[in-house]
Amino acid sequence: RALEGRAMRVLVIGAGASGLVTAKTLLGRGHDVSIVTDSDRIGGTFENKSYKDARMVSSKFLTCFSDFRRPDAEVHMTLADYVTYLEEYATHFDLHRILRPGTAVVSLQRRGEAYVAELRSPGDSAPHEENFDAVAVCSGVHNVPRIPHFPGQETFEGTIMHSSSYKDPEIFRGQRVLVIGTGETGFDIGFAAAMHGAESVTMSTRHGFVSVPSHFGEDKPPLDCIIMNWGTHYWESRWAARVGLHWWITTKFTRLGFLITTGTTYGFNQWTGKRYNMTWDEGRKHIVNKSVKCMPLITRKVKRQASWWRRKMWSFWDWPDDYGQDVDLVEGSVQRMEGKTVHYDTAKGPRAVEADIVMLATGYRQRFPFLYPGSGKPVAEGADAAASPDDPLPSEHFIVNPDEPRLAFIGFVRPNVGAIPPMAELQAMWWCEKLENKLACRAPEYYKLHESRIPYGVDYGYYMFALAREIRAVPGLIYWLLRRPRVAVTIGFGQAHVPIFRLQGPFASDEAVETCAGELYRPIMQRPFFMNLVFLVEALGFAVINGVISVLESPAGLATLATGLGLGYAATRGDRAKLLLERWA
Numbered sequence: 037r038a039l040e041g042r043a044m045r046v047l048v049i050g051a052g053a054s055g056l057v058t059a060k061t062l063l064g065r066g067h068d069v070s071i072v073t074d075s076d077r078i079g080g081t082f083e084n085k086s087y088k089d090a091r092m093v094s095s096k097f098l099t100c101f102s103d104f105r106r107p108d109a110e111v112h113m114t115l116a117d118y119v120t121y122l123e124e125y126a127t128h129f130d131l132h133r134i135l136r137p138g139t140a141v142v143s144l145q146r147r148g149e150a151y152v153a154e155l156r157s158p159g160d161s162a163p164h165e166e167n168f169d170a171v172a173v174c175s176g177v178h179n180v181p182r183i184p185h186f187p188g189q190e191t192f193e194g195t196i197m198h199s200s201s202y203k204d205p206e207i208f209r210g211q212r213v214l215v216i217g218t219g220e221t222g223f224d225i226g227f228a229a230a231m232h233g234a235e236s237v238t239m240s241t242r243h244g245f246v247s248v249p250s251h252f253g254e255d256k257p258p259l260d261c262i263i264m265n266w267g268t269h270y271w272e273s274r275w276a277a278r279v280g281l282h283w284w285i286t287t288k289f290t291r292l293g294f295l296i297t298t299g300t301t302y303g304f305n306q307w308t309g310k311r312y313n314m315t316w317d318e319g320r321k322h323i324v325n326k327s328v329k330c331m332p333l334i335t336r337k338v339k340r341q342a343s344w345w346r347r348k349m350w351s352f353w354d355w356p357d358d359y360g361q362d363v364d365l366v367e368g369s370v371q372r373m374e375g376k377t378v379h380y381d382t383a384k385g386p387r388a389v390e391a392d393i394v395m396l397a398t399g400y401r402q403r404f405p406f407l408y409p410g411s412g413k414p415v416a417e418g419a420d421a422a423a424s425p426d427d428p429l430p431s432e433h434f435i436v437n438p439d440e441p442r443l444a445f446i447g448f449v450r451p452n453v454g455a456i457p458p459m460a461e462l463q464a465m466w467w468c469e470k471l472e473n474k475l476a477c478r479a480p481e482y483y484k485l486h487e488s489r490i491p492y493g494v495d496y497g498y499y500m501f502a503l504a505r506e507i508r509a510v511p512g513l514i515y516w517l518l519r520r521p522r523v524a525v526t527i528g529f530g531q532a533h534v535p536i537f538r539l540q541g542p543f544a545s546d547e548a549v550e551t552c553a554g555e556l557y558r559p560i561m562q563r564p565f566f567m568n569l570v571f572l573v574e575a576l577g578f579a580v581i582n583g584v585i586s587v588l589e590s591p592a593g594l595a596t597l598a599t600g601l602g603l604g605y606a607a608t609r610g611d612r613a614k615l616l617l618e619r620w621a
Contacts, residue, residue, distance in 0.1 A: 043068055044068070044168075044169035044170050045067070045068045045167070045169050046062050046067050046068065046069045046070070046171070046172065047151070047153055047166075047172070048069060048070065048071045048174055049072055049141050049173050049174055049175050049406075050071075050073060050080060050173070050174035050175040050176055051075065051077075051080060051135060051137070052079060052080020052122070052176050053080065053082065053447070053456070053457040053460060054080075054176065054447025054457070055071055055080065055172070055446075055447075056078065056122060056125060056126055057101055057125075057461045058174055058444075058463075058467075059071050059131055059134065059172075060131060061464040061465055062172070062464070062468065063134075065468050065472075067170075070134055070168075071131065072136045072141060072155065073136070073137055073138075073139065074138065074140040075137065076138050078119075079123070081176045081178040081179075082118050082119050085178055085200055086115040086116065086119070086203075087202050087224075088203065088204050088205060088228075089114075089205075089228065090114065090115040090224065091112050091113065092112050092113050092115065092118055092455075093112065093250045093327050094260055094454065094455035095111050095250070095251070095258035095259075095260050096109050096110070096111055096112070097111075097258070097260070097531070097533065097556060098258075098454065098455050098458060098531060098533060099113075099457050100121070100457075101457065102458075102461060102534045102535040102538050102545070102547075103538075104128060104129075105551055107554075107555045111258055112250060112254075136157065138157065139156065139157045139158070140156045141153055141155060141406040142154040142156055142163045143406050143407075144406045144407055150168065151170070151443065152166070152167055152168075153165065153166050153167075153168060153171070153406075154406075169442065170442035170444070170471065171442070172445075172446050172464075172467070173404060173407075173443070173445045173446070174460070176447065177402065177456070180400055180401045180402075180403040181400055181401070182399045182400050183198055184216075184396065184398055186370045186373050187371070187372040187373070188372045191373075191374070192373040192375075193375050194376045194393060194394060195392065195394070196394045197393070198395075198396045198398070199217070199221045199222070199397040199398075200400075205225075205229060208233070208234040208393065209232055209233040210233060210235055211229075211234055211235060211392040211393050212234070212235050212390050212391050212392045212393070213226075213229040213234045213235075213236065213392070213393050213395065214238045214239075214378055214391035214393070215239045215395045215397055216239075216240050216394065216395065216396050217241070217396065217397030217398045218240075218244075218365075218397075219245070220325055220327035221327075221397050222239065223325060223329065223330040224327050224330075225395055225397060226330040226333075226334075227330040227360075227363075229361070230361035230363050231360045231361070234361055236364070237362075237364070238363070238364040238366060238391070239330070239334070239363055239366070240366040240367070240368065240370070240380065241365065241366075241367055243311065243312045244302075244309050244310050244311035244314070244367065245311055246303045246306075246322040246324050246325060247302075247304060247305075247309070247324075247325045247331050248304045248324045248325070248326060248328070249326065249328045250326035256562065257559040257562045257563050258559070259326060259453065260453060260531055261559040261560070263453065263531045264571045264574070264575065265496075265497035265501070265532040266501075266511075266513070266527050266528050266532070272578070272582055273582045273585040274480070274589055275585050275589060276581070276582050277482040277498070280482075281578075281581070283320040283495075284317060284318060286319065287317070287319030288316055290319065294306075297350075299346055302314060303325075303331075304331075305350075305353045306335065307335045307339060308335070308338045308365050308367070309367065320452075320485060320486050321485055321488060322485070322488075323450055323451070323452050323485070324453050326453070330363055332354065332355045333355070333361065333363040334363045334365050335353075336354060336355065337362045366380050366382060366387055367382055367383065368382030368387060376390055376392060377389070377390055377391075378394065401426055402427050402429070402448065403426070403427055404427045408427050426491075429445055429448055429492050430443075430444075433502065434448060434449050434492050435463055435466065435467060436467070436470065441470055441471065442471065444463075446460050447459070447460040447463070449492050449499065450492060451493075451495070451496035451499070452485060452494070453496055454497075454500075458533065458534035459496070459499065459500065461534050462503050462537055465507060465542075466503045466507055469506070469542060474542070476505070476506055476507065476508045477505060477506055478506065479502035479505045479506055482498055483495045496532060497531075497532045500532040500537070501532065507542060507543075508541045509539075509541030509542070509543065510540075511527050511539040515540075516539065520549065520552075520553055522552070522557045523539065523549060523552045523557075525560060527539070528575065529560050529568065529571055529572075530557075530560055535548040535551045535556065536548070539552065
């Protein structure tokens with residue numbers, strides 16, 4: 037509290053999207069900020085984990101920061117274009133003057149009211165120490181590869197590599213390729229192998245996946261712009277949010293829509309690879325795989341085994357048989373490796389896959405070696421690196437611990453359908469308010485995904501509105517309906533784009549008003565009329581349900597209901613009605 041109300045010296049660790057927007061937000065509040073990165077370039081994961089033909093799976097509408105838009109860019113930028121965007125962002129807000137490239141954080145310790153960072157800069161013969169009032173850890177979620185160990189792996193005669201080392205699909209030409217993992221990067225690699233002359237392509241999954249396209253054509257609204265958040269999240273009653281009423285209802289319609297349009301309920305045109313915890317009752321569980329170019333190549337083989345009428349009815353989504361290589365999917369766990377064979381245990385029995393290249397698309401471990409010594413070191417020979425626990429995130433919205441509010445972790449949550457950069461921007465705004473002790477309330481944590489293997493997986497909309505409530509940044513629908521109707525439409529029927537949280541509150545901006553009235557309004561109007569009509573009916577329906585529940589949740593509402601029931605009962609009891617009315621009066 038002694039630091040409240042004055043400028044702090046703040047260290048930002050990382051120069052990716054999260055680090056840049058955090059530094060810019062802190063500078064806007066008058067703090068003295070330094071950005072350190074062990075790379076010689078900005079961009080973080082988007083720069084150092086890029087590969088040929090890689091694209092963003094979140095759209096420009098959602099991903100771009102609130103005050104640096106790219107309306108003329110492709111809807112889904114290439115990773116190279118996004119890195120250029122980040123470089124231009126840094127130039128526009130003069131962040132290069134506070135950037136210290138090639139500087140690694142060796143250790144970070146709290147001593148009294150200060151954080152002491154041991155830094156190693158270019159040309160240093162030894163690390164040196166610097167003191168900071170606060171630290172933002174923005175080192176990214178894709179730094180330390182998660183590399184599983186399989187029995188017989190040491191004697192495997194083919195090539196085993198992690199997806200973090202993948203750059204060019206030409207390595208697959210003429211090879212039998214096995215991709216272990218079915219996340220977005222795994223799908224990209226499987227598709228690249230199938231399109232670049234691989235002899236065979238097999239993918240494997242232990243737990244399944246949920247595949248939904250990021251877009252249905254560059255001239256149509258992308259997936260992350262055909263979601264309505266304000267109407268379902270802001271007006272929810274406490275009970276509805278706690279039990280996930282919105283997800284309980286919409287999951288059924290979504291899966292039914294998949295069935296009608298593509299012949300399957302597992303995902304969009306996903307005829308195999310069902311997620312292990314996929315149910316009809318609750319959809320607040322899954323991080324959606326939006327990189328789906330590989331899905332038709334997987335489904336194509338499965339469809340050939342289906343009845344002719346099913347193939348014919350849903351053939352609209354099929355690709356020609358001569359387009360790319362069929363991709364086989366194995367659902368099971370690796371039992372062992374020997375020679376160039378990978379043996380699996382599956383529900384249908386043992387399965388052997390011949391492979392020259394095994395690509396481990398197994399994700400990354402969350403590691404902060406400067407805070408937890410040894411956590412960034414390679415796992416001992418024979419140990420399972422994939423099974424080792426991640427370094428923990430803080431308890432308060434995964435940003436800070438209550439007893440250590442000046443050490444923040446920005447950009448580590450994983451959204452179900454959303455993007456990390458806009459979440460990082462709102463997290464940075466929230467942290468600024470937290471540092472100044474200006475949070476208005478504590479929002480419930482109903483955003484956590486249920487049964488998720490990733491403990492920091494969140495529902496994008498719930499999470500954004502939870503943070504916005506605490507910094508008083510949720511826009512008022514009626515207020516904007518009376519002043520700028522287009523802004524009200526964007527708020528009510530659009531995604532939880534970060535500019536809507538700069539319409540009102542401590543970070544209000546005139547630029548955000550124009551963005552909401554123009555750039556973010558247009559994708560809503562590009563939706564089919566029937567889709568917007570469904571959203572309107574949905575919003576009105578949830579408004580009625582939550583309105584009734586909200587009344588019942590309040591003491592005054594319960595008292596009113598009890599009185600009404602009592603009066604109704606008394607009115608049916610003849611002579612007793614007058615007596616009860618007099619007593620009530």
